[in-house]
Amino acid sequence: MIAVNVPPGGNWKDIPRSVPSQRLKQIREGFAAGKGSRSTYYGRLHPDRPSYTINTHFNRPGNGCHLHYDYDGGQHRVLSQREAARLQSFPDSFEFFGSQRAVNAQIGNAVPPLLAYQIAKAIPMLGIYVDLFCGAGGLSLGFKWAGWEPIVANDIDPNFLKTYRTNIHDSAILGSITDPETFNSIVTAAREGQRKHPETPLWIIGGPPCQGFSTAGNRRSMDDERNQLFYSFKAVVEELKPTGFVFENVPGLMNMDKGKVFDTVTNELLSTVENLAAWRVSAENYGIPQRRTRLIILGHNLGRSDIRQPEPTTYWGRQKSLLGEYRSAITVHDALSDLPELESGEDGSMKGYLSNASNPYQALMRSEISVEEYLDGLTR
DSSP states (O other), rough: OOOGGGGTTOOGGGGGTTTTOEEEHHHHHHTTSSSOOOOTTTTEETTOOOBBBOTTTTTTTGGGGEEOOOOOOOOOSBHHHHHHHHHHHOOOOOOOOOOHHHHHHHHHHHHHHHHHHHHHHHHHOEEEEEEESSSTTHHHHHHHHHTOEEEEEESSSSSEEEEEEEHHSSOOSSSSSSSSSHHHHHHHHHHHHHOOOOOOEEEEEEEETTTTTTSSSSSOSTTSGGGGGHHHHHHHHHOOOOOEEEEOOGGGTGGGGGHHHHHHHHHHHHHHHSEEEEEEEEGGGTTTTTEEEEEEEEEEEOOOOOOOOOOOOEESSSEETEEHHHHEEOOOHHHTTSSSSTTTTOOOOSSOOOOSSHHHHHHHHSSSOHHHHHHHHOOO
């Protein structure tokens, strides 16, 4: 068993060369050729730190830092879906649908709902919203927690939409936004929502598939058809003329082609609104037990109104605000220590808790306290 060789905070370098593995051979060859440190591969989470980014391959030890933190307890396995969802700040009551691969993609691709909530709260109003490229609904859930009302969502994957409809809202349209029929259905549903709520601001939120923008991808240029999908996002904005929008993506977009792609995206989006701001936000700074950085481009038509990036509530490491030290980041142990021990390959979603909630994050995940109560506790 490879995992037994990796201590908390360790990685592939702790595994003896005597252990046979083609994957380890590839990693060592890439490291020797100067192709990066591969520091997270076969990594074990450390109980006293936030997790690394939860990606869609969290069930593969050789593709990131996904081994359970409890070495002494014999948890020589990758994270379960329930555990990965918690590190993403999905509450335990959130239901995912589809195959194991489909659920892993839904969890790994999501915007942490707790981060989305704080973005929504930074906007000085409540509104109705359209969610494009909605996935499982992480971005939507955060906005819904903040008091916003979903009108319609869209995605190309039926498993994602079943999850979305179950947890967020029934109105979700299956199909590619590049298809005229799907595009028109989204616009029609949004206009019906505006008709029912004529005094409520309409916003558009969403994040086009980001693999082509990611620094981990091999095709980081505008030639990648996935990178063209932001033009569809822009087209919906132009058609509906909302009060504003929230465009979410990977931070790799900012330096792609030496910044040219970022300039193109922001210039195109700025042509649809009066004001535009770009925020680089790190989940561990917002009460989430995960090191995950996202790019948020927020555009709006609120005159000279300035919408500021949410104020951090936690920090990994000792940093000070004007009011004193920030609270330490939420750790993997904080997030998962009340969940049951599992055998390798076991999901455990139907198993009970090991104990009562021992901290506010666990209470939030169990829906014992509200998001507002949780965040208020971090800032006191």
